[in-house]
Amino acid sequence: MNSDTAAGLRDLYRDTLLNDILPFWFPRCVDHEHGGFFTALDRDGSLLDTDKSVWFQGRIAWMLLTLYNTVEHRPEWLEWARSGLEFLERHGTDADGRLFFLTDRAGQSLRKRRYAYSESFAAIAWAAHARAAGSARSAERARDLFERFVRWNFTPGLMPPKFTDLRPAIGLAPRMITIVTAQELIANLGDDADLRGWIDRCIGEIGRWFFKPELDCVMEQVAPDGSVIDHFDGRTLNPGHAIEGAWFILHEARRRGDAAMCKLGLGMLEASWRRGWDHEYGGLYYFRDLYNKPVQEYWHDMKFWWPHNEAVIATLLAWRMTGEEKYARWHRQIHDWAFAHFPDPEYSEWYGYLHRDGRVSMPLKGNHWKGFFHLPRMLWYCWKLLEEIPTVPEEDITHRERR
Numbered sequence: 001m002n003s004d005t006a007a008g009l010r011d012l013y014r015d016t017l018l019n020d021i022l023p024f025w026f027p028r029c030v031d032h033e034h035g036g037f038f039t040a041l042d043r044d045g046s047l048l049d050t051d052k053s054v055w056f057q058g059r060i061a062w063m064l065l066t067l068y069n070t071v072e073h074r075p076e077w078l079e080w081a082r083s084g085l086e087f088l089e090r091h092g093t094d095a096d097g098r099l100f101f102l103t104d105r106a107g108q109s110l111r112k113r114r115y116a117y118s119e120s121f122a123a124i125a126w127a128a129h130a131r132a133a134g135s136a137r138s139a140e141r142a143r144d145l146f147e148r149f150v151r152w153n154f155t156p157g158l159m160p161p162k163f164t165d166l167r168p169a170i171g172l173a174p175r176m177i178t179i180v181t182a183q184e185l186i187a188n189l190g191d192d193a194d195l196r197g198w199i200d201r202c203i204g205e206i207g208r209w210f211f212k213p214e215l216d217c218v219m220e221q222v223a224p225d226g227s228v229i230d231h232f233d234g235r236t237l238n239p240g241h242a243i244e245g246a247w248f249i250l251h252e253a254r255r256r257g258d259a260a261m262c263k264l265g266l267g268m269l270e271a272s273w274r275r276g277w278d279h280e281y282g283g284l285y286y287f288r289d290l291y292n293k294p295v296q297e298y299w300h301d302m303k304f305w306w307p308h309n310e311a312v313i314a315t316l317l318a319w320r321m322t323g324e325e326k327y328a329r330w331h332r333q334i335h336d337w338a339f340a341h342f343p344d345p346e347y348s349e350w351y352g353y354l355h356r357d358g359r360v361s362m363p364l365k366g367n368h369w370k371g372f373f374h375l376p377r378m379l380w381y382c383w384k385l386l387e388e389i390p391t392v393p394e395e396d397i398t399h400r401e402r403r
Contacts, residue, residue: 001319001328003389009335010386017379022067024349024365025372029060030080034106036087039371043363044347050105051368054092057084058121059373062184065128066380069188078132085129085138088122097148102368114160119149120177124184131188139189146181150198153178169221169229172210175202176245183252203249207264216271217290218242228290235290236297239276240307242268243284247314254321262321269314273330276307281357282337284308302361303354305370308338309378316382320389350375 028045029037031052037060040049061084068077091107092099099118102111123145130138152159153174179202182195209226210219220238223229250265252258276284284307287300315331318324341358342350344365352370353361364370 001325001331006386006389010383010389013379013383013386017376017383020343020348021350021372021376021379024347025060026076026080029366029372030083031087031105034087035083035090036107037084037371039366039368041364041366043344043351043365045349045365048364049367051110052087052103052105052107053368053371054088054100054103055118055121056368056371056373057088057092058118058123058125060371061085061088061125062121062128063372063376063380065125065132068132069128070380070384081125081129081132085125088125092118092122098152114162115174116149116152116159117173117177119145119152120181123149123181124188127185127188142185142189146185146195149181150178167229167231168224169234170209170224171221172206172219172241172245175206175210176241176248178202179245179248179252183248183255199252203252203261203264206245206249206268211264211268211271213267213271215290217275218245218268218272219290232296235293236295237272237275237288237290238286238307239272239288240284240286240304240310242272243276243307243314244310246272247310247317250314250317250321254317266318266322269318273311273315276311277333278303278356282333283341283354283356283358284311284334285356301356303341303356303358305338305342305350305352306374308334308342309374312338312378313381316385320385 024045029039029041031038036052036057038047038050039053039056040047040051042048061081064077064081068074068081087107088099091103091109094100094109094112098112098116099122100109100111101113101118103109123142126138126145127142129135130142179199182198186192186195209222212219215228217237219228220236220241221229221234228234246265246268249261249268253261253265275288278285278301283303285300286302286304286307287295287297289295311334312331315327315334319327319331341354344351347365349365351360351363352365352367355361
C-alpha cells in the first residue's frame with residue numbers, strides 16, 4: 001500500500017463517518033422525551049421499535065465520547081452521550097447491581113440475560129466520559145462496572161449455567177471483551193497494573209486454549225482444559241468474531257511492542273481469514289464448522305456487517321504493524337467487497353444483513369443488535385490509524401526480538 005492509497009482510504013473513512021453514518025443516526029436516534037437512544041431504525045431512518053437495548057446505551061455513548069475526545073469537542077456529542085449515560089443510571093441497573101439487556105422506551109425492564117456484556121459497554125462509556133468531563137465519579141463508575149463484569153464472567157459458579165454440567169465449556173467472548181474493555185479503561189483513565197493483569201490473563205488463555213494452529217482455527221468455545229467439544233456447538237467457528245479478537249490482541253501488541261503477542265494476533269487473523277473467506281461470492285461467512293461439516297445455524301452463509309467491519313480493522317492493523325503486502329491485499333479485498341455491498345447510497349448507513357451472494361436480506365439499518373457502534377468504530381479506528389501513518393510502514397515489531 002503506497003502513501004497515496006493510504007491517504008485516500010484515510011479520507012474515505014473520515015468522510016463516511018462524519019458525513020454519512022453520523023448524520024443518519026443523529027439526532028434522530030436520541031429520545032428527547034425519556035432519554036437514551038433508539039436503535040431500531042428502518043432503511044430511511046424511521047423508527048421501527050421504541051424498546052431500548054441497554055448495551056447500546058453504553059456503546060453509543062462510548063462512540064460519541066470517543067469522537068469528542070479524539071476528533072473535536074462538539075458540545076452536541078457530549079450532550080447526546082450524557083443522555084445515554086443518564087438513562088443507564090436511572091433505568092439500567094437491577095437490584096443485584098447487574099445491568100438489564102432490554103427495556104421499554106421509558107426504561108422499565110423487559111429482559112435480563114444470564115451473561116454480562118451490558119456492564120462492559122457501560123464501563124467503557126463511563127471511562128470515556130471521565131476523560132471528556134474530567135469526572136472522578138465517572139472514572140469510579142467505570143472501574144466498578146469493569147469489576148462487576150469480570151467477577152460475573154470469571155468467578156466459578158457465579159453465572160447460571162446455560163446447560164447442565166454434563167459437558168462444561170468456556171467461551172472466547174468473555175476473554176475478548178475483557179481485553180478491549182481493559183484497553184479502553186487504560187486509554188481513558190491511565191495505565192493500571194490490575195487492568196494489565198486482566199489483559200495478560202485473557203490473552204494467555206486465548207493463546208493456550210482457543211487458538212489452535214494445528215487445526216488452523218480459533219475456537220468459539222472449548223472444554224475447560226482447552227480440548228475440542230466434538231458436537232455442533234463445540235465445532236462451530238465464527239471467523240468474524242475471531243478476527244475481532246485478533247485485532248484486540250494486535251492493538252495490545254502494538255501498544256507494548258510485544259513480538260510474541262503480535263505473532264498470536266497475526267496467527268488468529270490468518271487462520272480465521274482462511275476459514276471465513278467465501279471464494280465463490282466474496283465476503284466472510286458467518287459460521288463455519290471445525291471439520292467442514294454442515295453447520296447447525298441456518299444463517300451460517302449470510303454476510304453480516306460487523307464481521308466485515310472487524311476484518312477491515314484487523315487487516316489494516318496487521319499491515320501497519322508488519323508492512324507485509326499480504327495484509328494490505330487482504331485489507332483491499334475485504335474493504336472493496338464491504339463497500340460494494342453494504343452501503344445504501346440513497347438513505348446512507350449500511351445494511352446489516354446480506355444473503356451469501358451480497359443481495360440485501362432485510363433493509364433495516366438498526367435493531368437491538370445493530371446500532372451506532374461496529375461500523376463507526378471501524379471508520380474511526382482506520383481513519384486514525386492511517387492519519388498517523390508515515391510514508392513507509394512503522395518498524396516491524398515481529399523482528400524486534402531477533403535483534
